[in-house]
Amino acid sequence: MNDLNTDVLVIGAGSGGLSVAYGASQMGADVTLLEGHRMGGDCLNFGCVPSKALLAAAKHAHAMRTGGAFGVAPVEPEIDYAAAKRHVHETIARIAPVDSQERFEGLGVRVIREMGRFTGERTVEAGDWRITARRIVIATGSSPLVPPIPGLVDVPYLTNETLFDLMERPDHLVIVGGGPIGMEMAQAHRRLGCRVTVIEGERAMGKDDPELAAVVLDAVRGEGVQIMEGVKAERVSGEAGAITVHTSGGDVTGTHLLMAVGRKANIERLNLDAAGIAHDRTVTVGDDLRTSNRHVYAVGDVAGRLQFTHVAGYHGATVLRPILFGLPAKARQHHIPWATYTDPELAQVGLTEAEARERHGDVEVLRFRFDENDRAIAERRTEGLIKVVVHRGKPVGAGIVGPHAGELIGVWALALANGMKVGDVAGMVAPYPTLGEVSKRAAGQYYVPRLFESELVKRAVRLVQRHLP
Incomplete structure (x- = not known):
């Protein structure tokens, strides 16, 4: 086991963690960054970036069908779904160098490609390293929440972490979850030539103003997406190519199933109790983003507040003030x-x-x-x-x-x-x-x-x- 002492230890190289690592290193702190998966986190690899790239491809397809009013004869586009996905991967690859290990090492950050787990109030083990830090920032983000629906484990299903690697166009995509991810992917896939059904247990886009959400839902339905609201996914059966979701409003059978019902904080591997860090489904923090362990902060999705990439970046900037200068700072939410x-x-x-x-x-x-x-x-x-x-x-x-x-x-x-x-x-x-x-x-x-x-x-x-x- 190699021992290492550092000023600031950041666990997780997503938006929040990279913001802390960049700011702290550029202002003179000795910074160590842990990442056991992909640099750039969920947003770059599985979330914001690939989804927007796929939506962009879908917009081009939609434009070809809807030019009549402008004097442009509408045509049904020939869609190469695999090429659309290559556009997604090329977009990720073009942005990836900004978040890369090489760039951050060039900035003076010590990058260790291992998962971290607490062994004490200020100590974390990661691979062969035992790291002691003056201040620690948890920025491990979140993962797709997969509910325990009977039968789900017995059929192949997609999440946002696997959807963008799918190169064969689904004939009929069934999406469980009518939130932002579900609705974005529903419209994108419909425009790319798929049949799409969305199953939502309550109200689709339920966290948004109903008057505004209705405009979106009318538009998506108008393009041919079937949206079933107020129905629960009670059971799943079938096999690859013929997956049935049994709901309280009837059965829906499709070729592919996407689970888009929410997110869960990535805290399982952290061994938070060893560091005296209070938690439930997320890490418990105050408005200053400090945990019950005064040496440790949490930012982004894992902190249990609004789960957006820009919030993680904002949190990262906020904690630099107390970590580097010992000055108070609070994260607000009303302006997000x-x-x-x-x-x-x-x-x-x-x-x-x-x-x-x-x-x-x-x-x-x-x-x-x-x-x-x-x-x-x-x-x-x-x-x-x-x-x-x-x-x-x-x-x-x-x-x-x-x-x-x-x-x-x-x-x-x-x-x-x-x-x-x-x-x-x-x-x-x-x-x-x-x-x-x-x-x-x-x-x-x-x-x-x-x-x-x-x-x-x-x-x-x-x-x-x-x-x-």
Whole structure:
């Protein structure tokens, strides 16, 4: 066993872990990074990157079928599913060097390609190494949650960790789970020529504002995806090529089965009890992301908060302050945006309308529809709307469903992060014609009853007009 002392030990080389390793090493700390699987973590290899690459391929196929309104004769595309998957793998390969062992070693980080497990408050064993660190950051991420459905272990099934290695196009893909992963992959595979059925035990896209989610679900259904809501997957049977999911709403048989019901934190191998680290399904942390062991922090999915790559990166930046300088820092959540990259996209930051009414009671909801935006009209992408929830003149949440919603939500993430007033966005000048105008127009709705519908304002204007020279 080789003994090693280090300033900062990072367990996991996903978004959160790499953010900590990069920042700490560049500011002079001795950093050791453990990764027993793939550098870049779930996002690069199995999640955000490959899914968006596959969605991009699917958009090209969809465009060929839908050009009639623009004077472009629609045609049924010839789809090479394996080539689409090669595009996915090429995308991963192009991004991978940024997260690679070679790059981080070039930055001065000591990279050990082993899993780590705690053996004491500040000690971790990884392969042949016994590592003692002043501060330790757990950044082990999460894995697909596979529920104990009877019969599931006896049939071949896919998760996001295996889907992107499938090179033969499914004839009929059955997806259990109607959340972001399920809906993105449902639409992508439908556009790439597969029959698709989604089985959701509750409401599809149930964590999103129902009014906005309905726009997405109508669009996906309109493309031919069957979405079964409020039905439970009770049992699975069959074999490769003919897998049946027995549900409370009837049986569904497909050639392939994708399980997309959620995530579970990767804590099983860590031996957290040996370090006195409290945990349940995730590592227990405070707002400062510190665990019950004052030497140890947890970031990203394993910390049990919002499970997004950008959150892990934000957490990583947050813990650098106390780890490197001994200064306090807290991770907030109210300003964290998220997006589902269906077409149309759906993005949210802060509170939904229902959450805001429950928390604040007296709120205003500002709306502006894409069919009133000139750029959207020109591109025939008029489905969707923006909703901004305002309390005492400040936005407390915003949701957008429509083309490029994931890009457009950034204005409202900025507003919430900095405590801006709705008037700050209303005062923004957006170039014309852009989709970005929807944010300005939505913010402007706040002033319609206060200015254009106010008799007091109208009397004041008439009075001033009579006395102007």
